[in-house]
Amino acid sequence: MRLIHLAFVPFLALAACTNPEGGFNGGLLGDSSSWDDPAANAEDQSDPTSQAFFEKKIGNRVLFDVDEFILNSSAKAGLDEQARWLIDNPQYVIIIEGHADEQGTREYNLALGFRRAQSAQEYLVARGVSGLRLKTRSYGKERPLEICSAERCYAKNRRSVTLLTGGLS
Amino acid sequence: MTSSPSIDTAPSFSPDGRQIVFESDRSGSQQIYTMPVAGDAPKRISFGNGRYATPVWSPRGDLIAFTKQGNGRFSIGVMRTDGSEERLLSASFLDEGPTWSPNGRVIMFARETQGPKGAPSLYSVDITGRNLSPLNLGSPASDPSWGPVQP
Numbered sequence: 097m098r099l100i101h102l103a104f105v106p107f108l109a110l111a112a113c114t115n116p117e118g119g120f121n122g123g124l125l126g127d128s129s130s131w132d133d134p135a136a137n138a139e140d141q142s143d144p145t146s147q148a149f150f151e152k153k154i155g156n157r158v159l160f161d162v163d164e165f166i167l168n169s170s171a172k173a174g175l176d177e178q179a180r181w182l183i184d185n186p187q188y189v190i191i192i193e194g195h196a197d198e199q200g201t202r203e204y205n206l207a208l209g210f211r212r213a214q215s216a217q218e219y220l221v222a223r224g225v226s227g228l229r230l231k232t233r234s235y236g237k238e239r240p241l242e243i244c245s246a247e248r249c250y251a252k253n254r255r256s257v258t259l260l261t262g263g264l265s
Numbered sequence: 266m267t268s269s270p271s272i273d274t275a276p277s278f279s280p281d282g283r284q285i286v287f288e289s290d291r292s293g294s295q296q297i298y299t300m301p302v303a304g305d306a307p308k309r310i311s312f313g314n315g316r317y318a319t320p321v322w323s324p325r326g327d328l329i330a331f332t333k334q335g336n337g338r339f340s341i342g343v344m345r346t347d348g349s350e351e352r353l354l355s356a357s358f359l360d361e362g363p364t365w366s367p368n369g370r371v372i373m374f375a376r377e378t379q380g381p382k383g384a385p386s387l388y389s390v391d392i393t394g395r396n397l398s399p400l401n402l403g404s405p406a407s408d409p410s411w412g413p414v415q416p
Contacts (some may be wrong), residue, residue: 106346198377201318201332201361202408204295233269245358245379 110129111167115212119169126241127193127257145185147260162256163200165211167219171256175216178258179223188260190225192216195241195257196232202236209234216256267307273361275319278302279326286310286320286329286346297331299346310348319362322346323367328392332361332374333350341374344390352383365412373400375407391401 141148150156156178158171166173182190194213196205213232221227242249267273278285286299287308295316298307311317315335322329322409323410326346333340335352339360353355360378366372370392376399377385384406400406 133296198359199337200334201275203275204290204318205271207274243381243383245383 105184126239128249130228143205145187147188149180150185150258151180153219154178156258156260157255159251160212160256162197162206162250162254164254165206165208165215167215172219175219176223179220179225182220182225182229182258183223184230186226188229189257189262190215190230191261192220192230193254193257194232195239195253197253198237198240198245199250201235202238205236206234207236209236212254216258220258245258266302272310277321277329279322279327280324286322288318288320288331297329297344310346311344311351313351321363321365323365324367325370326368328354330363330365330372331365337349337384340371341372341390352392354390354392355388355397360388364409366394366411373411375378375409377407379412388402391403 124194138247139151140146141228143149154177155174158167160171182188184222191211194209194211194216196212198206206246210232215236217230217232237253240249240253241255266285267287267289269291271289273287273289273291274286275288276285282302284301286297287296288295290296292309295307296319297311297317297320298309300307311331313333315333318334320329320331329344329346330341330343333342338356338358340353341355341360341363342351344351354372355374357376358379360374363372363374371388371389372392373389375385376388377383378404383392384405387401387402387406387409388397392395
């Protein structure tokens with residue numbers, strides 16, 4: 097576990113120096129897509145085969161109940177939509193990120209995020225998306241989407257995010 | 266060493282290297298278990314209210330430090346290696362990740378404050394529960410790991 101701890105140190109240092117507000121958490125918010133790949137966000141949402149269309153119109157996040165990794169009915173409905181689009185757009189490779197809210201220790205939340213990503217992955221495969229296109233990763237509680245210590249933020253942070261990466265060549 | 270659908274994580278060796286202590290939610294909630302490295306079934310040692318996480322075996326071998334979560338608060342605590350004589354040494358919005366001083370009598374951990382301006386910092390506390398005090402580093406810090414005495 098110590099190795100995992102050390103691996104986060106650069107992230108924390110980055111967060112500390114990039115946040116103009118002076119708070120500690122503000123510099124590293126959200127899903128990977130929103131800071132790894134600004135080009136994808138600028139992409140035209142009117143193209144129904146684009147990453148931007150998938151993120152904004154289909155919706156690439158599903159939410160989980162407290163300390164839970166079993167999909168609830170709205171998460172399943174969201175993943176049904178995602179699965180239909182992903183089957184129609186086989187050019188993308190998919191990474192599913194699992195996240196947790198801040199209620200819990202770092203180690204436990206890494207495992208919980210992994211379970212959430214796996215739940216989403218298994219559901220997409222059951223709906224016909226090829227397992228060969230899917231990978232999972234967990235960020236635990238390290239990348240909250242919303243920062244406040246209240247349920248309205250926690251609810252948004254307990255999520256899995258379906259990210260599209262470069263095509264299968 | 267373990268294989269189950271539960272979350273088994275945060276292992277720590279006993280100082281003689283013959284046992285590990287770890288957390289698992291196999292009972293339905295996070296609890297602390299010990300097991301011999303040579304094999305044999307894990308034995309649950311924590312039975313109080315709340316959830317127990319990140320156990321760390323003392324370098325002296327006599328105690329196990331842990332993070333405990335309950336009623337929306339987090340504490341750092343210690344217990345004997347059989348789970349008896351549990352004592353909580355701290356309490357706040359979020360305390361986690363204990364590490365032992367080499368003499369096994371002081372614990373350092375990370376405390377995070379809440380809200381958008383929340384930040385982690387390091388605290389130390391004696392195993393008696395006295396002398397809880399922040400480490401003044403001048404910047405946020407987390408994940409302390411107290412090294413052994415230099416030879």
